[in-house]
Amino acid sequence: xxxxxxxxxxxxxxxxxxxxxxxAALYNFTYTFDDSTFVTGSLTGDQNxxxxxxxxxxxxxxxxxxxxxxxxxxxxxxxxAIYVAGPVVSFDLAQNNFAFAxxxxxxxxxxxxxxxxxxxxxxxxxxxxxxxxxxYVGAQESSDTPARWSLTxxxxxxxxxxLALCGLALLGLIAGRRFRR
Numbered sequence: 001x002x003x004x005x006x007x008x009x010x011x012x013x014x015x016x017x018x019x020x021x022x023x024a025a026l027y028n029f030t031y032t033f034d035d036s037t038f039v040t041g042s043l044t045g046d047q048n049x050x051x052x053x054x055x056x057x058x059x060x061x062x063x064x065x066x067x068x069x070x071x072x073x074x075x076x077x078x079x080x081a082i083y084v085a086g087p088v089v090s091f092d093l094a095q096n097n098f099a100f101a102x103x104x105x106x107x108x109x110x111x112x113x114x115x116x117x118x119x120x121x122x123x124x125x126x127x128x129x130x131x132x133x134x135x136y137v138g139a140q141e142s143s144d145t146p147a148r149w150s151l152t153x154x155x156x157x158x159x160x161x162x163l164a165l166c167g168l169a170l171l172g173l174i175a176g177r178r179f180r181r
Contacts, residue, residue: 024054026154031118031128037063037142039116039130041100042154045089052089052151058100060116062132067114069102076119078126082106093149094124118149 024044031039041060045052058071074083075097083105087098099117103109115131125145133139 024056027052028150028152028154029060030148030150031116031130032148033128033130033142034144035142037130040064041116043089050090050092050095055087055089055098060100060114062114062116062130065132067102069113071100071102072104072106074099074101074105076117078121088120089151091151093118094120096120096125096149 024046026042026044028042029040039060039062041058043052043055043058045055047053055073058073059066060071061067073087075086075088076082076099077084083099085106087100088096089098090096096118097120099105099115099119101112101115101117103112105112112131113133115129118128119126127143128145129141129143131139131141
């Protein structure tokens with residue numbers, strides 16, 4: 001076995017281990033209001049029981065209209081009634097407390113054009129809101145709390161699995177070549 005083959009095998013195996021140790025996964029979410037307004041989107045996070053930690057890379061659309069602006073995340077503290085860092089995202093509708101907006105609500109910037117929030121407390125959901133602003137149409141808002149929330153792991157193959165299989169295949173080729181000698 002040449003030094004290059006050995007180096008490639010070690011490189012692929014270590015890459016597979018490094019990529020597979022990244023724990024953030026992609027999740028899809030949907031919410032449908034009684035008036036047929038619907039919100040769909042995706043985010044990354046680490047599952048911790050019924051919750052997702054380290055929520056990032058949030059994108060969402062309202063009624064099929066996606067937003068290219070950066071999305072800021074926060075949760076709502078009912079006492080003293082301010083937005084704070086750290087969205088609470090859960091598989092269980094009643095345990096959510098988050099706001100995804102196109103402005104930084106934690107910095108008291110309420111100039112958002114798009115907002116999706118599920119604000120809850122220990123006793124349940126207080127309000128669910130989807131807000132869009134189109135300069136040609138004006139503002140549209142939906143607000144209610146039916147239980148039509150879905151948060152699911154996105155069916156995306158992990159890069160670590162692919163790299164691990166490539167590394168194993170390369171090791172198999174090297175071993176087979178060595179066996180034939």
